[in-house]
Amino acid sequence: MDTKKLGFDSKLIHSGDFEDAMGSAVTPIYQTSTFAFRNAKHGADLFAGREKGFIYTRIGNPTIEALENKLAELENGCGGIALASGMAAVTTAYMAFLASGDHIICTSAVYGPSRGVLDSHFAKFGVEASFIDTSKLEEIERSIKPNTKVLYLETPTNPTIELTDIKKASELAHKHGIIVVVDNTFCSPYLQRPLDLGADVALHSLTKFINGHADIVGGALVTKDPEIYQKLRKTMVYMGGNMDPHQAYMVIRGVKTLSLRIDRAQESSVIVAEFLENHPKVEWVKYPGLKSHPQFDLAQEQMDGPGAMISFGLKGGYDAGVTLMNNVKLALLAVSLGGVETLIQHPASMTHAGLPKEAREEADITDGLVRFAVGIENVEDIIADIEQALEKI
Numbered sequence: 531m532d533t534k535k536l537g538f539d540s541k542l543i544h545s546g547d548f549e550d551a552m553g554s555a556v557t558p559i560y561q562t563s564t565f566a567f568r569n570a571k572h573g574a575d576l577f578a579g580r581e582k583g584f585i586y587t588r589i590g591n592p593t594i595e596a597l598e599n600k601l602a603e604l605e606n607g608c609g610g611i612a613l614a615s616g617m618a619a620v621t622t623a624y625m626a627f628l629a630s631g632d633h634i635i636c637t638s639a640v641y642g643p644s645r646g647v648l649d650s651h652f653a654k655f656g657v658e659a660s661f662i663d664t665s666k667l668e669e670i671e672r673s674i675k676p677n678t679k680v681l682y683l684e685t686p687t688n689p690t691i692e693l694t695d696i697k698k699a700s701e702l703a704h705k706h707g708i709i710v711v712v713d714n715t716f717c718s719p720y721l722q723r724p725l726d727l728g729a730d731v732a733l734h735s736l737t738k739f740i741n742g743h744a745d746i747v748g749g750a751l752v753t754k755d756p757e758i759y760q761k762l763r764k765t766m767v768y769m770g771g772n773m774d775p776h777q778a779y780m781v782i783r784g785v786k787t788l789s790l791r792i793d794r795a796q797e798s799s800v801i802v803a804e805f806l807e808n809h810p811k812v813e814w815v816k817y818p819g820l821k822s823h824p825q826f827d828l829a830q831e832q833m834d835g836p837g838a839m840i841s842f843g844l845k846g847g848y849d850a851g852v853t854l855m856n857n858v859k860l861a862l863l864a865v866s867l868g869g870v871e872t873l874i875q876h877p878a879s880m881t882h883a884g885l886p887k888e889a890r891e892e893a894d895i896t897d898g899l900v901r902f903a904v905g906i907e908n909v910e911d912i913i914a915d916i917e918q919a920l921e922k923i
């Protein structure tokens with residue numbers, strides 16, 4: 531069956547499937563590190579690429595390949611690469627495209643370690659990085675240098691929920707021969723397809739919405755350019771950030787319900803965001819589905835839905851944030867997002883506590899900011915929980 535012609539929900543279920551000898555209804559786990567050759571010629575043909583097949587799991591494995599093919603179809607790419615974690619995907623992309631003397635432009639509010647690894651490791655190898663507000667096209671233009679090789683975008687950002695126009699940013703970058711990588715973790719291909727909008731690589735932490743059950747860590751890279759695909763594949767094989775077959779099986783299982791899970795979480799998020807916007811103890815709410823979001827129009831254009839991540843600010847600042855964290859009962863006090871369970875987090879006392887207050891505020895991470903990852907519980911229960919915790923402030 532040509533799964534490429536199917537609708538998105540059908541692709542979630544069927545893309546990447548292969549027929550195995552036993553007629554297994556679900557993709558089986560090939561939990562093996564290596565594959566036996568039929569004879570010397572077979573081995574030689576596989577290594578020379580004259581025949582398709584499997585050699586060694588770091589290079590390729592049927593279960594992992596099934597996931598890679600599924601993700602490639604979901605993102606409308608030509609090939610996908612599954613990796614051990616979202617960060618393995620990030621560092622593999624950096625490794626593939628950057629060399630000593632090169633420059634990368636990066637959304638300033640990207641996932642912390644995506645920025646941190648540029649400062650802590652890639653700087654050592656002579657890679658220069660500029661962290662800018664990519665939501666402003668003129669800032670991207672101003673930051674481009676002759677040695678700029680990569681534009682690395684994350685949209686919407688976390689926890690500031692700011693959007694970058696992928697189409698316009700990609701057009702600008704391509705005029706200068708710059709490769710565009712988009713971290714699409716917050717949306718998943720169900721809500722946003724960066725390759726369709728002109729980006730070269732879509733990057734994922736599969737840990738979040740795609741696997742969706744908070745039980746594995748994983749990452750992926752998808753591209754529509756066969757040359758870029760080969761470059762990324764080779765880098766992954768050399769750097770060794772490959773996924774494990776069991777991990778791939780879990781993601782294949784989790785991703786099947788992606789649209790159902792996001793539909794539910796998103797429906798609830800709109801209700802939760804409106805509830806928060808009308809609450810006297812809440813100063814502001816940032817959610818792409820609210821008319822009050824400064825980039826509401828861009829969200830409508832570029833995303834197929836506002837997603838399930840909400841940021842809001844408490845009038846009571848730091849102490850109010852801590853009180854809220856200590857009083858929620860249903861929502862889990864945890865980092866991460868995109869799982870079936872509702873998670874809540876207070877960056878000033880948790881993820882960003884290591885940053886001085888001034889640095890936090892420069893990044894718009896105010897003391898009263900709360901990040902809310904809405905799950906798929908009954909929305910009445912989610913609201914009742916947050917309401918009783920807000921009362922304690």
Ligand SMILES: *Cc1c(COP(=O)(O)O)cnc(C)c1O
Pocket residue numbers: 615616617618641644684688713715716734735736737738747748749
């Ligand atoms: C979690 C996350 C990552 C890193 O992924 P891991 O699977 O934790 O390595 C990268 N980008 C975004 C936006 C994330 O939320």
